[in-house]
Amino acid sequence: MGIxxxxxxxxxxxxxxxxxxxxxxxxxxxxxxxxxxxVGGDIVAYQSIDPxxxxxxxxxVPDGWETTELAEVFTRHVPQHxxxxxxxxxxxxxxxxxxxxxxxxxxxxxxIYQDFYRPLGITHQLVCRLGTxxxxxxxxxxxxxxxxxxxxxxxxxxLARPYLATVVATASAGxxxxxxxxxxxxxxxxxxxxxxxxxxxxxxxxxxxxxxLLSTYxxxxxxxxxxxxxELGAWLARQSAVARPYVVTRGSRRLTVRLxxxxxxxxxxLSEAGTRTxxxxxxxxxxxxxxxxxxxxxxxxxxxxxxxxxxxxxRTVEKHLENAYAKLGATSKAEAAERAFGRT
Numbered sequence: 001m002g003i004x005x006x007x008x009x010x011x012x013x014x015x016x017x018x019x020x021x022x023x024x025x026x027x028x029x030x031x032x033x034x035x036x037x038x039v040g041g042d043i044v045a046y047q048s049i050d051p052x053x054x055x056x057x058x059x060x061v062p063d064g065w066e067t068t069e070l071a072e073v074f075t076r077h078v079p080q081h082x083x084x085x086x087x088x089x090x091x092x093x094x095x096x097x098x099x100x101x102x103x104x105x106x107x108x109x110x111x112i113y114q115d116f117y118r119p120l121g122i123t124h125q126l127v128c129r130l131g132t133x134x135x136x137x138x139x140x141x142x143x144x145x146x147x148x149x150x151x152x153x154x155x156x157x158x159l160a161r162p163y164l165a166t167v168v169a170t171a172s173a174g175x176x177x178x179x180x181x182x183x184x185x186x187x188x189x190x191x192x193x194x195x196x197x198x199x200x201x202x203x204x205x206x207x208x209x210x211x212x213l214l215s216t217y218x219x220x221x222x223x224x225x226x227x228x229x230x231e232l233g234a235w236l237a238r239q240s241a242v243a244r245p246y247v248v249t250r251g252s253r254r255l256t257v258r259l260x261x262x263x264x265x266x267x268x269x270l271s272e273a274g275t276r277t278x279x280x281x282x283x284x285x286x287x288x289x290x291x292x293x294x295x296x297x298x299x300x301x302x303x304x305x306x307x308x309x310x311x312x313x314x315r316t317v318e319k320h321l322e323n324a325y326a327k328l329g330a331t332s333k334a335e336a337a338e339r340a341f342g343r344t
Contacts, residue, residue: 003152011038027171028059039153041142050136054078077112095128095157121145128157130165193270201233213270216299217255251295293320298337
């Protein structure tokens with residue numbers, strides 16, 4: 001029997017519902033919620049499985065049925081699963097039923113059936129692979145104890161598979177990028193800034209260090225969703241296939257911006273270092289370190305951030321600021337910066 005119009009409409013409605021953003025949720029549960037609106041089972045699971053070791057992890061509807069003992073039984077017997085060669089070795093990205101590759105008698109003679117599926121009351125199965133990453137396959141597994149999955153249900157899963165695979169791939173890419181940003185956030189605030197560029201030089205994502213550096217070195221604040229500072233925008237427009245770094249100096253600090261392209265995407269890497277020449281203080285004979293500290297805090301850094309940037313203690317930063325204020329006859333960082341560097 002072919003797919004009925006009502007079933008196709010249910011599939012389309014479920015896919016539209018699955019398009020709603022859920023940044024805090026588990027993509028696996030989002031996929032399960034979408035597909036179980038169309039094709040159900042006694043147990044439906046999103047499973048990640050390593051065919052080399054038999055190890056796996058999963059979330060399922062309903063939840064809470066799997067015990068440690070059952071997980072050990074599955075790991076021990078999974079190499080003999082009839083669908084394993086079909087999905088994990090042959091690289092078939094479609095969907096198939098257990099009954100498509102083995103007879104009922106062949107299945108019942110298997111240890112995985114006797115020790116795992118039979119105690120759970122499962123006699124029929126439909127499997128769909130969503131993708132593979134580092135040899136680990138992500139699959140949807142539909143399990144039933146009554147009647148087998150129909151041809152129409154198999155076709156519905158096959159129709160949904162490309163969309164669900166895209167949802168999983170997109171969520172995975174986002175998770176990896178978030179992890180990379182989180183790792184950078186764990187490094188010294190001043191070490192590296194990362195800016196992921198969107199279309200026409202707009203800032204899609206920037207980590208904390210990038211926001212700090214952009215606000216320090218450019219007059220117009222940069223924010224996510226906005227455009228890069230005008231100077232950087234002009235530099236980006238001039239770059240060819242091999243981009244030359246953009247360098248800007250403020251006081252005794254130097255910002256270097258490098259452009260990295262990958263296919264249609266682009267990112268900026270910002271790094272800061274000291275220059276060889278001391279900063280110029282126009283109104284008093286500040287030391288190089290006093291000028292460095294004053295420049296950083298006047299540019300929006302906290303005392304703690306300035307301390308990290310210069311590899312000194314917060315108390316030393318405070319002492320340098322006290323000395324600078326005294327030499328300049330100033331009572332605030334804005335007034336001190338104006339007298340030392342002119343307009344900032």
